[in-house]
Amino acid sequence: MYLFAGLKEQLETYLDSEPVAQVQEAYILARDAHQGQLRSSGDPYITHPVAVARILAEYHFDPQTIMAALLHDVIEDCDVSKEQLAEQFGNQVADLVEGVSKLTQIKFRTRAEAQAENFRKMMMAMVQDIRVILIKLADRLHNMRTLGSLRPDKRRRIANETLEIYAPIALRLGMYGIRGELEDLGFAARYPARYRVLKESVKKARGNRKEIVNTIIETIQERLEADVLHARVLGREKDLFSIYRKMKEKRSSFNEVMDVYAFRVICDSEDTCYRILGFLHSLYIPVPGRFKDYIAIPKANGYQSLHTTLKGPHGLHIEVQIRTESMEQMAENGVAAHWLYKSNNDSNPAELKAREWMKSLMELQSRAGDSMEFIENVKIDLFPDEVFVFTPNGSIIVLPHGATPIDFAYAIHTDVGNSCIACKIDRQIMPLSTPLINGSTVEIITAPGAKPNPSWLSFVITGKARANIRHFLKHLRQDEAIELGERLLERALGEHTLKDFSDDTKQKLATNIRHKSFDDVLAEIGLGRLASIVIAHRLMPKQDTESEQDSNDQKPLAIRGTEGLLVSYAKCCHPIPYEPIVAFVSAGRGIIIHRADCKNVAKHQSDDHKYMPVQWEENIAGEFTVELKIVVFNERGVLARVTSVIADAEANIVNIDIDPQDGVTNILNFTMTVRDRLHLANIIRKVRRHKFVNKIMRSK
Template structure:
């Protein structure tokens, strides 16, 4: 019980005697379970859970959290089950311990997958009870405090994980005290040399800075006192990690960063905070654009304060944060303040924002494909350098810096994002890829039946938007693959699938080891299994399908598959030859990726004739839709207005210019390559005919110049 004594003293200062006794019972179970186990430092293992519980006790967390912290490793490392804990301490404590425990009984393909799956499990447990992550943060903080006993490579790995995930989570939940400690320890172990150099540099300038800080503190205190405001003024020192980040992000050199002096003003009310701001702006000159009101509009983690940057009379920059005592307490403890300051905190922004974030995690979890994708999306949401935007009705939407209208649409509601087609920024139509900036009013225009565009993934930044777009694209690709697979199989069978019984379709599904017949069709559509093979077995006896009987129909027996141009995710048009309707074409099957359509004489597809399993005959459908991309090359004499005349002709001929590339052939001649969208070969031929008559066009041809069989020119 020697290790429990100090913790017991802290617990007795705020818990009931019965609750302290329950915590003592939990300690006894943990001590017994970890008996004989040692840490890498050589200390008995029980010192670790006691230290983690101490960190939480300082935040005055409830006795159930303290009990779970004391036993947080017993399921993972000892012969103790969740059922055992539930019987002794109740379901809540057992759930908390189980939520923090790693998945040690499952074999994972890689260490990264194991880490991601454990993180996903912990985050989902956190959505049920926020105390899970508070225990994990305390566990991680003590591990970081005792990291010196590990190998350097292991220290760096754990430090990186701390800086990338756990410190940002502490920040997201508003627990500034734990976040700063995690960042400092992470920095010291990730970059030990940089840490030591920076620490020594700060020590050298600290003496001079102390005098400056005392002088500015007195000026601020005297001005506020003269105006009748009861305020506390504190000179703050920037953390080593924040100094390092500013230097790393090229905000300034060490001397420039250290020339900024930071102060905190603690007031007795919100009204006094704004009055203090006015007095401080009268004392020192405020720098335009550097004032932020986080009281009216709290940060994503619920943080509230007034921030302003001023220039002192001697030219130094002075940062001032102004907030009430309750806001200051909440800034330090975030959601943990619910237990530390029980009165009046249940509806504080820190808790409200935390609940909103947890709800977004649940939505994200339902839509992501795997744990690694989940952790990447969570990481995106953990770095919220915020912008604040308005809906047309005046509601404030917070998004990370760099967010676009697509992110804004999904932030309003998933259905708004899925049906978004356009947007207005400050009443002006703008592209959906436009980066949003503070204070803009954004209006999202939707249309029933519209759906997410896969191209949005190139500029959507929030986890919610990216997860929903990926999920929709994945489902849409599967649906298109099923549709294409059905067409291919019916083509090989030369009759509809409706002619076969459910039992026969289930038999062929079982033999090919797919979970459902739709998945089998998707496998055919994505080129994972040959349609002719499935058709052959389905037409005879599916029970005999094995490696020895994998025969496919001859090429001549297979009728061409009709290509409509709308099978966007499972049928792609090769960039090497850029086929358009009217070109003789063939399809090369790329297993798992679908079909690549090439022009018949494309050099890259010629070898496919020798690989029957990889070749599918195709033809253009009469029901074609949309534009098809091709390339035109023009050899032109270098004259003024050349490009304008050519683009004008292309536009008049209803060609859609996608890209233009200009290269100089010699001093007088340029080669211009146009990537354009056309309807078919007839449309392209008409366009080429119009371009050839321009006097300064020396030559025009389609690129690559592959001649179809029997044709001499376009």
């Protein structure tokens, strides 16, 4: 029991004798379960769970958390079931232990996938009870403290995982103390030589800086006391890993990073924080654009503080954080402050923020296709350089730096994102790809029946937006592929239709060519991976095949003009309704429509495997892109007049390029949208009437 004595002493400082006795029972079970097991260092295994429990006891966690910490490896490593734990210690402890267990029994193809899957399970458990992740962080912290006994390759892998996953989670939960230690230990294990060199350099620099730091602290302290403002002023040491990261990201030298002096001023109230800020700005000149007010708008993890950068003596940059005592405790302990200060108030801002974030992770993981996609999305969410934007009714939405209105729309609700068609930023209509900046008011314009655009994936930032767009497009693509495949197969069948064949016949064909259902076969035809003519031959009776083959050529596929992902229009020739067209079948992309006289397809149209005759359906509605080259004489105001004529003819101009020629003429290259051939002919006729127009050509 000598191991338990230290923990018991800690627990007795804030728990009654009855819960301490329950924790002792958990210790006895853990000790007996791990009997004979040793750690890599040669110590008895029980030393690890006790150390984890002691880390959590520092934060005054409840007895259930301490018991779960002591028992966190018994389900995984020993012959103890969840039911046994529930019977002896209650469901809460059993659930926590199960949540923390690493699930090593599951076999994965790769180590990366195993880590992603464990991480995903951990996140899911976290949402039910935040204490699971806190136990996991304490477990990881003790493992990092005792990393020395492992092989170098294993040390590097665990350190990498700590820096990539666990330290950012601690940061997100506002636990800066644990995050700092995890980063420091991870840096030392991952890059031992760099750590050693940097540590020595900081040690030397600290000696030279001591006098300047003391002078600045005394100057600030004297000024505050003169104005009867009570506050503590501390010099703030930069972590080695944050110095290394800044040197690497900003490509700065060590001296440049160390030239910035950091201080923390801790006072008694919010009001005093703002008054101190005013006095500091009168004492030293503030650097423009470097002030951040996290008191009025806290970070996602509940962190609050005023940040400012000042130009100090000798032109030195001074970074100052001003906060109250309670904000200081929240900054160090984050979510754990809820237990440390026995704040049973459910509206603890740090905990509420953390829970919101975890709920968004749950939604995100249900949308992600697999574990690796999920962990990539979460990594993006774990490194927030945040922007704060407002909804039209004044609510604050926090997004990662570089987020766009699409990310904002999905942050409000998935349905808002899916039906978004435009946005207003500060009452101005702006492109959906515009990066948002702090303080903007964003309004999303939606329309019923609107759907996500595949191009959004090239500029969205948040994991939630990316996962939802992919999820929607995957299902949309499948539905469109089935519909297009059905139309292609109907055409290949000639006089027959798909209704002529029984469901059994179609299912038998699908099974024969190794597909689960006939819909899968239609989707493969729509995507260009199966030839419709081959499937038609297999469906039809043999005697019909020859006659049907003859009739196939007489029945071109009708193109409706409003096709989606799987029917697209070639950008080389820009076909428009009612002019002769031909379709190119592209594997995986569906069909691409070209003009029949397009030089890119003219030589290959006889290749039946890739090209097929198509025609326009009647009464097509929609806008189609065309390119016009207009050669004009070089006169003043020509461009404005041509543009005006095109606009009056109800065509939308997408782009204009001017190509100067011999000084006498210019070529105006217009990209515009028209309804059909008749509309285009009308535009050309109206433009040609003007004397300054020399020639009009359609780009081929």
